[in-house]
Amino acid sequence: xxxxxxxxxxxxxxxxxxxxxxxxxxxxxxxxxxxxxxxxxxxxxxxxxxxxxxxxxxxxxxxxxxxxxxxxxxxxxxxxxxxxxxxxxxxxxxxxxxxxxxxxxxxxxxxxxxxxxxxxxxxxxxxxxxxxxxxxxxxxxxxxxxxxxxxxxxxxxxxxxxxxxxxxxxxxxxxxxxxxxxxxxxx
Numbered sequence: 001x002x003x004x005x006x007x008x009x010x011x012x013x014x015x016x017x018x019x020x021x022x023x024x025x026x027x028x029x030x031x032x033x034x035x036x037x038x039x040x041x042x043x044x045x046x047x048x049x050x051x052x053x054x055x056x057x058x059x060x061x062x063x064x065x066x067x068x069x070x071x072x073x074x075x076x077x078x079x080x081x082x083x084x085x086x087x088x089x090x091x092x093x094x095x096x097x098x099x100x101x102x103x104x105x106x107x108x109x110x111x112x113x114x115x116x117x118x119x120x121x122x123x124x125x126x127x128x129x130x131x132x133x134x135x136x137x138x139x140x141x142x143x144x145x146x147x148x149x150x151x152x153x154x155x156x157x158x159x160x161x162x163x164x165x166x167x168x169x170x171x172x173x174x175x176x177x178x179x180x181x182x183x184x185x186x187x
Contacts, residue, residue: 002062004037004054012044013060019044019116020063044114044121047099066115067124072105080105082113082120093120103158104129104176125176130185131155136168 002013011022020041029035037054070082070091079092080102091113095102101111101123112124135153149161154174162181166172171185 001059004058005056007039012063012065014063015060067112070113072109098123101125105156128173129176130171130173133168133170
C-alpha cells in the first residue's frame with residue numbers, strides 16, 4: 001500500500017477500480033487545518049486526466065506495470081496489432097489504449113507497450129519518429145522570404161505544419177511528445 005504522502009511523479013496506483021499514474025504532485029501544509037496532497041493523475045484505461053486532493057493518511061494499492069518492447073505491425077478493423085519482439089506473440093490493442101500514439105504509428109516501428117495484469121493499457125512511443133509525407137499542398141511562389149508554413153499529411157494520416165521547403169515524398173523527423181516537425185531527414 002502507498003500512503004498519499006508518498007505519491008510522486010510516475011508512481012502508479014489503483015483507485016476506484018482504475019489504474020492511475022501521477023503526472024504531478026504537491027504537498028500542502030496550510031497554516032490552519034491539516035495538511036493534504038494535491039495530485040494530477042492520468043487514468044491509464046481511459047487516458048482522462050484529473051486533479052485530486054487526498055489526506056496524507058489515505059492509502060492506495062500499488063499498481064505494478066510491465067513494459068515490453070514490441071513492434072507495430074498493422075491495423076485490423078478498429079484495433080492495432082503489435083508483436084512481442086521476444087516471443088513473437090501478437091497482441092491486439094484498442095484505439096482507447098493506443099490514444100494519440102496512433103498519429104505516429106508506421107509499419108515495423110519498435111516501441112514499448114505498458115501492461116497491467118497481462119492487459120495492455122498504454123503505448124510509449126520513441127521520442128522522435130521519422131515519417132514520410134504522403135500529401136502536401138503546393139507552396140505559393142514568393143512565400144520563401146518569411147517563415148511560412150504549410151500543412152502536410154504523413155504516412156500515418158497525421159496532419160502537421162512544416163516549412164515550405166519540405167515536399168511531398170520527403171522523410172521528416174517528428175517529436176511525438178508535441179506532434180511538431182523537427183527536421184527533414186536525408187536518406
